[in-house]
Amino acid sequence: MIKDTHVPAEEMQRQYAYAQMLQKQGLGLKYCIVTLGCQMNVRDSETMSGWLSGMGFTQTAAREDADIILYNTCCVRENAENKALGNVIWLKELKKLKPSLVIGICGCMVQQAGVGEELKQRYPFIDLAFGTHNAYRLPEYIYRILVERQRVFEVWNTDGEIPEGMPAKRQSGINAFVNIMYGCNNFCTYCIVPYVRGRERSRAQEDVLDECKELVMGGTKEIMLLGQNVNSYMGGGSAFAELLEQVSRLGIQRLRFMTSHPKDISDELIHCFGRILNLMPQLHLPVQSGSNEVLKRMNRHYTREKYLETVQKLREVCPDIGLTTDIIVGFPGETLSQFEETLSLVEQAQYDAAYTFIYSPRQGTPAASYEDGVTMEEKTRRIEQLIALQQSITSKKLAAQLGKAEKVLIESASTRDEGFVGGKTPRGFMVNLPGGAELIGKTVDVRITGQGKNTLKGEMVNK
Numbered sequence: 001m002i003k004d005t006h007v008p009a010e011e012m013q014r015q016y017a018y019a020q021m022l023q024k025q026g027l028g029l030k031y032c033i034v035t036l037g038c039q040m041n042v043r044d045s046e047t048m049s050g051w052l053s054g055m056g057f058t059q060t061a062a063r064e065d066a067d068i069i070l071y072n073t074c075c076v077r078e079n080a081e082n083k084a085l086g087n088v089i090w091l092k093e094l095k096k097l098k099p100s101l102v103i104g105i106c107g108c109m110v111q112q113a114g115v116g117e118e119l120k121q122r123y124p125f126i127d128l129a130f131g132t133h134n135a136y137r138l139p140e141y142i143y144r145i146l147v148e149r150q151r152v153f154e155v156w157n158t159d160g161e162i163p164e165g166m167p168a169k170r171q172s173g174i175n176a177f178v179n180i181m182y183g184c185n186n187f188c189t190y191c192i193v194p195y196v197r198g199r200e201r202s203r204a205q206e207d208v209l210d211e212c213k214e215l216v217m218g219g220t221k222e223i224m225l226l227g228q229n230v231n232s233y234m235g236g237g238s239a240f241a242e243l244l245e246q247v248s249r250l251g252i253q254r255l256r257f258m259t260s261h262p263k264d265i266s267d268e269l270i271h272c273f274g275r276i277l278n279l280m281p282q283l284h285l286p287v288q289s290g291s292n293e294v295l296k297r298m299n300r301h302y303t304r305e306k307y308l309e310t311v312q313k314l315r316e317v318c319p320d321i322g323l324t325t326d327i328i329v330g331f332p333g334e335t336l337s338q339f340e341e342t343l344s345l346v347e348q349a350q351y352d353a354a355y356t357f358i359y360s361p362r363q364g365t366p367a368a369s370y371e372d373g374v375t376m377e378e379k380t381r382r383i384e385q386l387i388a389l390q391q392s393i394t395s396k397k398l399a400a401q402l403g404k405a406e407k408v409l410i411e412s413a414s415t416r417d418e419g420f421v422g423g424k425t426p427r428g429f430m431v432n433l434p435g436g437a438e439l440i441g442k443t444v445d446v447r448i449t450g451q452g453k454n455t456l457k458g459e460m461v462n463k
Contacts, residue, residue, distance in 0.1 A: 005201055007136060007163040016054075018139035022146065023056040031057045032066035036084055037074025039226055039258070040197075041107060043177040044135060045072045048106075050167030051138045059169070064094065068102040068142070070128075073109035075192055077360040081109050088123065095125045102145055104128030106135060111196035113364065116155035129153045132197055133160025159183065159198035164207050174411055174441050175222035175254075176215050180208050180243065184228040186261060188288075189299045189367040190328065190359065193228055202234045205243055212247050221409055221441065222254035223247065230257050231264035241268035248276045253443065254409060254426070258284045263301040265310055273318040281318050282428040285310070286326035290345030291338035294331055297370070304345060311349050322352040322397075322427035329386060330359045330379030332370035339382050346389055352397050352428065353454065354390045358383055391453070398451040401429060405461060408446045410439045425456075433458040 031052045035045040048070060049059060060066050071088060074080040088105060095101045103126050110116050111131035119129045127145050130137070133156040141152045162182065170176055183198040184191075212223055225247070227233060233240040248255055255278050262285055272279055285307075289295050292303050314321050327342060346354065358379050361368040406425040414420035414432055421435040432455060433446055450457035 005161045007161045009165075012136070012163060012165055015051075015137060015139045018143045019051060019054045022139070022143055023054065025147075026056060027146065029057045029067040030060045030065055031068040031070070032060050032063050033070045033072060034063070034087065035072045036080055037072070037076065037108065039177055039224065040179070040228070041072050041074060042171065043179055043226060044107065044132075045070075046168045046170055046177075047166050048072070048135065048138055049169035052142070053169050054167050055139065055142065063091070067098075067100065068104070070104040070106060073105060073107040075109040075112055075196060075362070077357065078362075079360070084109055088126065092123075092125050102127045102142075104130075104141075106130050106132075108132060108192070108196040110155060112192070113157075113195075116153050120151070120153045127151050129155070131155040133158065136163035136166060159201065162201055162203055164203075172411070173219055174409070175224065176220045177224050177226050178208060178211055178215070179203065179226050180230060180240075181227040181233050185232070186229060186263075186301070187299060189297065189370075190331065190362065190365055192362040192365055195364055197228060200229070200232060202239075205234075205246065208243065209246055209250070212250050212252065216251050219441075220252070221443070222256065223252050225255070225257040227257075227259070229259065229261040229264060231260050231266070231269065236264050237266060238268045241266065241272050244269075244272050244276060244279060248278050252278060255279045256282060256428075260285055262287065262307050262310055267313070270310070270313050270317055273314065273321060280426045280428065281321045282324075282426070283314065283321060284324045284326075287345065287349070288326060288328050289331065289334075289338070290342035291334070294334055294338050297333065298328075298331065298367075304341065308345070308348060320427065322429070323349065324353045324428070325349070325351050325355070327354055327356045327386065328359050329356060329383040330372075330374050330376075332359065332361075332367055332372035332374075334374060343386065343389060346386070346393070350393055350397075351390065353394055354386075356383055356386050356390070394454060395451070398429070398454075398456055401425075401448045401456055402451065404448050406431065406446050406448060406458070407443050408433070408458065409443045410435065410441065412440060413437060422455075430455045431458045432456070433460060435460065 033045045035041050063069055071084055073084040091103050110129050116129045119126055128141055144150045144152050181202040183200045184194045185200045187194050231240055287307055290304055408423040408425055408431050410421050410423040414422050420432050421439050422432045424430055445461040446458040447461050448456050448458045
């Protein structure tokens with residue numbers, strides 16, 4: 001495992017120099033970043049936005065108004081790639097109207113073998129492509145495009161070093177993502193992540209704590225620690241539990257983390273939910289399948305029994321913990337009885353929510369070559385059955401919240417109902433309630449009065 005491998009300070013200084021040179025030119029350009037995929041991509045986009053703002057550019061949400069458009073892509077499933085390419089092809093027409101428009105593609109899709117070169121050859125209207133390991137060089141790439149009039153296509157095949165001290169333009173001042181590690185060593189047979197994010201590299205504890213301190217001093221109320229597998233931070237064991245303890249002491253109101261691999265959850269981490277008061281009672285614990293045979297073919301390194309034992313331990317320490325999960329339906333060769341084992345596990349685990357997917361083969365992963373005799377019609381039937389089961393469980397979970405008093409951190413105004421705001425309970429349930437913008441960023445006492453399909457309704461409790 002690669003630990004604390006930093007980009008040299010002089011290289012970071014060089015990137016800041018490029019940003020300053022562009023800022024001095026006063027180009028007055030507008031940029032738009034379109035982010036697809038996971039929270040890690042959201043955090044990467046915040047860094048890219050920080051760089052572009054430091055160049056003197058202004059962010060816009062409208063692609064039609066932008067002078068620079070970056071697509072930060074995902075490749076975990078095929079539809080994510082198709083969505084990215086569909087949007088990029090649409091930009092070809094926009095560039096005809098605005099020839100000076102800079103179009104860039106970055107992120108996990110580009111990091112796949114051969115994709116950068118394919119983009120360069122097939123799409124001459126694209127100006128920039130870079131992968132996950134060299135995103136910190138964005139100032140240099142933008143300089144080469146705008147000043148030196150070059151197309152830039154640069155994808156590194158080696159694991160990236162960890163850049164520290166980069167700027168960030170956060171999406172929210174209320175909650176914040178903080179990367180604690182990058183990459184993955186698990187090599188689940190269906191997963192492309194180790195190939196596009198590289199091997200595990202952990203940030204030094206002091207660097208994580210410095211970033212969290214700065215956020216707390218700036219008024220952030222909730223921090224989400226991020227990693228492809230946070231449980232293996234610094235090699236696993238007690239290191240992540242120790243980091244949680246240290247971050248919890250910085251004065252942050254709420255602390256969460258994701259994602260956890262079930263095979264690496266330590267007893268020290270489980271007991272954190274019983275003793276760290278500002279660690280929220282919520283855990284995303286991807287199970288993927290309820291069948292031991294399928295889990296073995298997936299290379300998950302745990303059994304159904306071990307997983308359920310972990311769930312039991314968590315609920316013994318924290319009875320009200322809210323558990324969510326990921327489940328893949330139709331993994332190559334999945335039999336009907338194996339799928340039914342997944343249904344029975346969902347019944348036993350009683351998740352608050354589950355993110356369910358039909359298996360999507362990813363080129364370069366072992367599972368892409370597995371024989372698969374299950375029809376798409378059958379896979380669709382199975383996932384519909386799973387969704388119906390989970391929805392019934394979620395509905396009961398939400399109904400159990402009715403009448404309860406909860407502390408809700410208000411995050412934003414409602415996009416659906418005027419005069420309403422929304423925020424999360426400690427357990428992670430989203431609550432909508434009457435209120436104005438003056439409540440955003442505050443934690444208020446709320447009584448739960450109703451439920452929707454996946455959310456709760458509430459009203460403030462006057463004290």
